[in-house]
Amino acid sequence: MGRSSHITLDDIAKRLNVSKVTVSKALRGHPDISKETTQLVKKTVQEMGYTPNYMARNLSSQHSNTIGVVIPKIAHFFFSSLIESIYDTAFHNNYEIILTVSQENSEREIKHIESLLAMRVDGLIVSITQQTRDHTIFERVKKQGIPLTFVDRVFDIPGSSTITVDDRGGSFMAIEHAINLGYKKIAHLAGYPEINIGLRRYQGFEDAMKLHGIPVNPDWVIYGGFGEEAGYRGFMRLLNSGNMPEFIFAVTYPVALGVYAAVEEAGLKIPDDVDIMCFGNSDVNRFISPSLSCVNQPTDKLGKTAVELTLDQIRNIDMVEPQHIEIPTELILRETCSVISRRA
Amino acid sequence: MGRSSHITLDDIAKRLNVSKVTVSKALRGHPDISKETTQLVKKTVQEMGYTPNYMARNLSSQHSNTIGVVIPKIAHFFFSSLIESIYDTAFHNNYEIILTVSQENSEREIKHIESLLAMRVDGLIVSITQQTRDHTIFERVKKQGIPLTFVDRVFDIPGSSTITVDDRGGSFMAIEHAINLGYKKIAHLAGYPEINIGLRRYQGFEDAMKLHGIPVNPDWVIYGGFGEEAGYRGFMRLLNSGNMPEFIFAVTYPVALGVYAAVEEAGLKIPDDVDIMCFGNSDVNRFISPSLSCVNQPTDKLGKTAVELTLDQIRNIDMVEPQHIEIPTELILRETCSVISRRA
DNA sequence: GTGAAAGCGCTAACAG
DNA sequence: CTGTTAGCGCTTTCAC
Numbered sequence: 195m196g197r198s199s200h201i202t203l204d205d206i207a208k209r210l211n212v213s214k215v216t217v218s219k220a221l222r223g224h225p226d227i228s229k230e231t232t233q234l235v236k237k238t239v240q241e242m243g244y245t246p247n248y249m250a251r252n253l254s255s256q257h258s259n260t261i262g263v264v265i266p267k268i269a270h271f272f273f274s275s276l277i278e279s280i281y282d283t284a285f286h287n288n289y290e291i292i293l294t295v296s297q298e299n300s301e302r303e304i305k306h307i308e309s310l311l312a313m314r315v316d317g318l319i320v321s322i323t324q325q326t327r328d329h330t331i332f333e334r335v336k337k338q339g340i341p342l343t344f345v346d347r348v349f350d351i352p353g354s355s356t357i358t359v360d361d362r363g364g365s366f367m368a369i370e371h372a373i374n375l376g377y378k379k380i381a382h383l384a385g386y387p388e389i390n391i392g393l394r395r396y397q398g399f400e401d402a403m404k405l406h407g408i409p410v411n412p413d414w415v416i417y418g419g420f421g422e423e424a425g426y427r428g429f430m431r432l433l434n435s436g437n438m439p440e441f442i443f444a445v446t447y448p449v450a451l452g453v454y455a456a457v458e459e460a461g462l463k464i465p466d467d468v469d470i471m472c473f474g475n476s477d478v479n480r481f482i483s484p485s486l487s488c489v490n491q492p493t494d495k496l497g498k499t500a501v502e503l504t505l506d507q508i509r510n511i512d513m514v515e516p517q518h519i520e521i522p523t524e525l526i527l528r529e530t531c532s533v534i535s536r537r538a
Numbered sequence: 539m540g541r542s543s544h545i546t547l548d549d550i551a552k553r554l555n556v557s558k559v560t561v562s563k564a565l566r567g568h569p570d571i572s573k574e575t576t577q578l579v580k581k582t583v584q585e586m587g588y589t590p591n592y593m594a595r596n597l598s599s600q601h602s603n604t605i606g607v608v609i610p611k612i613a614h615f616f617f618s619s620l621i622e623s624i625y626d627t628a629f630h631n632n633y634e635i636i637l638t639v640s641q642e643n644s645e646r647e648i649k650h651i652e653s654l655l656a657m658r659v660d661g662l663i664v665s666i667t668q669q670t671r672d673h674t675i676f677e678r679v680k681k682q683g684i685p686l687t688f689v690d691r692v693f694d695i696p697g698s699s700t701i702t703v704d705d706r707g708g709s710f711m712a713i714e715h716a717i718n719l720g721y722k723k724i725a726h727l728a729g730y731p732e733i734n735i736g737l738r739r740y741q742g743f744e745d746a747m748k749l750h751g752i753p754v755n756p757d758w759v760i761y762g763g764f765g766e767e768a769g770y771r772g773f774m775r776l777l778n779s780g781n782m783p784e785f786i787f788a789v790t791y792p793v794a795l796g797v798y799a800a801v802e803e804a805g806l807k808i809p810d811d812v813d814i815m816c817f818g819n820s821d822v823n824r825f826i827s828p829s830l831s832c833v834n835q836p837t838d839k840l841g842k843t844a845v846e847l848t849l850d851q852i853r854n855i856d857m858v859e860p861q862h863i864e865i866p867t868e869l870i871l872r873e874t875c876s877v878i879s880r881r882a
Numbered sequence: 883g884t885g886a887a888a889g890c891g892c893t894a895a896c897a898g
Numbered sequence: 899c900t901g902t903t904a905g906c907g908c909t910t911t912c913a914c
Contacts, residue, residue, distance in 0.1 A: 202906095202907055202908085203907070203908065204908095214907085214908080214909095215908095215909080215910090218907095218908065218909065219909090222909095246907090246908085247906090247907055247908070248908095249906085250906070250907035250908040250909085251907080251908055251909075252908090253906090253907080253908075253909090254907075254909040255908080255909055255910085256909095
């Protein structure tokens with residue numbers, strides 16, 4: 195069983211001939227209780243192997259000491275390092291994280307948010323799926339008065355905070371670098387324009403093209419998602435169109451990997467036949483051949499800020515204005531997009 | 539505030555002029571309640587924007603519908619894909635996962651387990667850190683009657699289940715393959731022998747060496763951990779010893795990456811100067827140069843089985859014997875360890 | 883400093 | 899089919 199075998203506050207109280215209130219307070223270091231009593235309680239708790247019951251504590255105290263997190267994917271560097279940073283920051287702030295993974299599926303996202311609400315998380319951090327279009331669940335979250343912070347893939351929900359990187363600027367830097375290298379025939383695998391990172395990264399691309407007087411070829415702006423499949427299919431479409439660009443800018447690292455796979459399958463070579471750069475980095479990038487030049491997103495800072503922002507809102511509810519923080523990005527140059535080693 | 543603004547069962551009950559028990563039952567689809575009442579309740583719940591309170595539900599029903607997970611690391615393919623599989627399986631079984639990350643730190647591991655116990659998770663899945671040596675926390679878990687399943691990095695705790703891959707056999711296959719290719723000077727970066735995967739993978743290595751009559755050179759069995767740093771330092775030690783092996787078998791994929799970094803820094807080339815293979819795969823392996831031949835661990839199956847085993851124990855507590863499942867591995871041959879392209 | 887009373891929101895057991 | 903009665907284990911007033 196074990197179900198009734200749990201030791202409760204009352205058990206220790208009885209053993210010590212005090213009330214459970216005393217024990218409860220002692221355990222939480224309440225100043226009401228004398229040093230000796232506190233000592234004694236703690237010792238007894240050890241001896242009896244008491245484990246507090248957070249469900250009871252939370253129900254009674256009306257908060258859970260918990261932040262809910264919803265992210266689209268986990269087995270990709272961007273998200274796994276983001277999560278690691280979120281966990282770390284929460285740990286140092288004595289908060290628990292309840293993580294859920296939507297698998298890029300917006301229905302699942304909604305289910306998870308509902309669970310998290312039912313678990314009475316004190317705050318919510320979310321990065322929306324690539325197919326999320328509907329705001330209503332997030333408005334419900336705000337209506338319940340729960341602090342809500344979006345990371346990277348954001349929505350503009352009144353009362354919620356957002357923390358993103360400078361997508362537009364980063365994208366601009368990348369394209370400008372490619373142009374300076376001499377590329378003119380530039381394609382962009384652009385995710386989805388309905389998702390902020392898709393839109394903003396496209397805008398940065400467009401900015402750079404315009405500034406340098408290069409017209410954007412609509413056939414070379416290909417939407418289709420933020421995952422490997424999108425990169426693979428995108429490249430195949432370019433290939434089959436018979437009009438290949440010299441350079442591809444991929445909206446995410448996974449999209450770039452999809453391109454790598456497709457290029458290899460087509461019997462072509464990066465960067466000789468087509469060059470590439472992407473938004474986002476990876477821990478194994480240095481081992482990949484050719485290693486990818488990219489726009490780096492500081493995931494550590496993204497995660498840390500997301501938690502801190504949320505915590506701020508939790509602790510000073512109603513007092514803190516929602517914030518919109520944008521973190522700068524930097525170009526990391528590796529083997530791709532570094533020299534033009536071919537064509538006339 | 540929002541704190542008192544939550545709608546409760548009682549609120550809907552009053553509105554409908556029924557008791558909250560009726561509402562509670564209707565919501566959970568209890569057969570007691572008539573179709574019409576159930577319909578009506580569900581409609582009202584929608585209208586009023588009711589969100590159930592799991593803390594209250596759990597406290598009352600004495601279970602949390604939740605499995606706690608403790609893993610050492612998240613931003614590495616093995617763990618992130620393991621977690622993805624755990625989440626997926628839990629989702630399909632209508633269970634929540636509460637994930638914690640120990641960061642390879644055994645004190646943190648203990649803290650997390652204590653939190654999870656306090657949260658009254660129905661079961662626990664853990665993969666121990668590389669520095670965990672002490673069993674007591676796990677014995678405490680068992681004493682509390684909580685189903686406990688270890689994945690991959692396991693302890694032998696009475697009453698707990700384990701799910702591992704065939705570490706010894708996989709390791710054996712890898713070494714035998716290298717030997718058949720003609721290698722005799724074989725080193726093993728072996729993790730830590732106190733952790734099962736370290737021990738078992740070493741044993742497989744030793745088995746193969748013995749079988750083929752090749753003596754194990756103790757200088758070529760290097761311990762030091764399961765992460766990249768361990769691979770880096772391990773290779774540097776080999777390099778500086780002045781007695782370089784022809785072939786290195788790395789206990790994990792990250793260790794192999796550490797070797798890659800060190801080899802490059804030393805101005806050497808894989809596989810010409812030193813060849814390598816490792817235990818464990820990665821999603822980006824095919825893009826890495828040279829791509830790594832490895833022993834594949836089916837993380838999907840590991841995660842799925844871990845959850846199912848735990849669920850079994852939860853649902854039939856006291857009725858189910860703890861199990862010890864070992865999943866077969868397979869060799870995946872890529873560019874390393876495929877032909878000997880050099881030396882006399 | 884300590885404790886008694888009340889209740890967090892829900893479910894289980896039983897009675898009607 | 900529906901409702902009443904009791905808690906789950908803890909924290910929060912507010913007395914003493």
